[in-house]
Amino acid sequence: METSNNIIVGLDIGTTKVCAIVGEFKNGNLDIIGLGSSVSTGLRNGVVNNIENTVDAIAKAVENAELMAGYQINEVIVGIAGSHVRGFNSRGIVAVKSREVTQQDVDRVLEGAKSIAIPLDNEVIHTIPQEYIVDEQDDIKQPIGMSGLRLEARVHIVTVSSIAAQNIVKCANKANLDVSDIVLEQIASSEAVLTDDEKELGVVLIDMGGGTTDIAVFSGGTIIHTFVIPKGGQSVTSDVSLGTKTIPQEAEKIKVQFGIAKESLARKDEIIEIPGIGGRPPRTIARQVLGNIIEQRMGEIFTWVRKNIEKNGLENKILSGYVITGGGALIDGCADLAEDIFGAPVRIGTPRGIGGLTDVINSPIYSTGVGLVKYAFKNNLYKEPMFKKSSKNIFENIKARLLKLLEDFF
Ligand SMILES: Nc1ncnc2c1ncn2[C@@H]1O[C@H](COP(=O)(O)OP(=O)(O)OP(=O)(O)O)[C@@H](O)[C@H]1O
Ligand SMILES: [Mg+2]
Incomplete structure (x- = not known):
């Protein structure tokens, strides 16, 4: 596989998925040319707690991204999140x-x-x-x-936390990747979804992922405040699981398929079917009941955001409103609920300002990954890897990948 100096790879190691996004810059423009994603099980609330699972997920995501882009990936820029920030x-x-x-x-x-x-x-x-x-x-x-x-x-x-950062670098290194820099996830997401005008006028970026909700506040074109709420979409799913008496995997499916962030947005006569557990017959519940469960948890998270903004005296600086991104933003009615709580305009943010595979990455779940690529491009971070893996060369890299492929195969 070819290598190239014009390639930047953003590696978003999230609580629910790992994704590698490949950007290529040509004549001053940035195109997305590859995306690889895999299920993540090695993190809790944004922090690595199982190295092996995380390394596996990184290797899978990177392999998929390499196949799509047609380039070998040796170096990545990674995101960091968690309540240690x-x-x-x-x-x-x-x-x-x-x-x-x-x-x-x-x-x-x-x-x-x-x-x-x-x-x-x-x-x-x-x-x-x-x-x-x-x-x-x-x-x-x-x-x-x-x-x-x-x-x-x-x-x-x-x-x-130095340990949290070291563990991320360790996982990338074990997957045979150098790390060019570590970037706060909501700063990366902001690069992908916010406009310069919003940053100038004052905006709050909320990245609601699976394990954490990460916030960055901008005014006058610059970051003035960042914070993390250690709850996200997984908390919503576990409430749905408890409230509808289903196993978490089913609750996740129900949430994604029928979920609505405001009870009042569902019609009274909307009924959804819930699979029975252990051979029992399926049951039905009103979609409004599901909406009520989701509204309570998402409402709580948005209320924490509002209180933090108020505590820091920033509410008068948010002239262009709120932008929500991350998988949590995909739930129907999310912006409506947020507008009620913030009393300000809310939009859902998806990656913007790039070329290439724009329809492939056109989802709030890719904001951090695309943002990492944009951040690296803007700050010239792809030139010299900061965290170089010792004794790595291209042949070792290829050998390690081949061994891994053989292991997976047999
Ligand atoms: N279509 C959808 N409707 C509702 N929720 C969704 C949808 N798609 C994804 N989600 C939720 O989004 C969450 C995952 O979002 P995302 O991919 O941004 O998280 P992550 O980056 O893996 O986690 P984190 O950033 O917290 O470490 C999950 O809780 C999932 O249930
Ligand atoms: Mg995320």
Whole structure:
């Protein structure tokens, strides 16, 4: 299989699925040319808790993506999520050395903003500049070349548990992949679904996945707040399972096929059939009953989001409303329920602003994967892998894949 330097692969290791999305950039444009997906069973609430299952799922997703794209994948950019993630704002101040701001001054001020006390077992994965202040002049996006004596930076910092990050890199390495960077999942999803105007005016991105609901708030074109709610679509499914007395696998099917996020959106006469357990005959329930179960749980998650935004005094900054993405957004009536709770406009976000296989990736479940590719493209992250697997070469890679294929075959 061929290799190429113009390929970027986003690897979204989610709680319910792993997906690898292959992007190719040509003449300044980004096309999606491959997608591979596999069922994920090695994560709990966004965090790896079974290395072997996760490595298997990654290998399957990557193999499928390689087949579709026709390129060998050696390197990926991965997402990270979970309740160990912390996002907060910080600032740094330095004296400008030569009375004109240089790249070195900017590096020093960002380093300073990062040097706050973080717990020993955590590490910083993002230091995102919000604005620079040169002497008294604020709201500067690009300070290099400006005259002044004092440079201040306001930044958003994201930290993660070092162990959680190491486990993700370990899983990718065991699947014979280098990792070029680790990106917060809701930052990746934002890259895929939000418009620049929304980020400028103020928007909340909610990525409701299986295990977690990840939130990023933007205003003035930059991230001002991030947080995670350790509940998602799997909690909805387990409520459906309890409420309808069905096993989780059936509850998942019922939710996907008939689920509705607001009881009042289902007609009174809509009846759905639920398979009986252990040879018992099927039963029927009103779709409104299912809607009530789902409304309670999704309503609770959205209410937590609203309270967090209010607690941080951000509700007046959200001028363009809310965008919901991730598999949770696929439930009928999701935007209606969210509008009731947020009292603001809500839309469902799917990946945008790319070429290639756009209809294949046109679903909220691919927002993180596509966003990782877009993020890497924007930040030139594909040039030098950050977490290189030791002693890896292309021949070892191919041998390992062949052995794996033989194992699967026999
Ligand atoms: N058509 C659908 N209707 C309703 N819910 C759906 C539909 N398709 C997927 N889901 C739900 O979306 C969730 C999975 O979403 P997603 O693929 O974004 O999660 P993930 O990335 O694997 O998990 P996480 O990001 O939390 O680690 C599951 O709970 C699933 O039930
Ligand atoms: Mg996800």
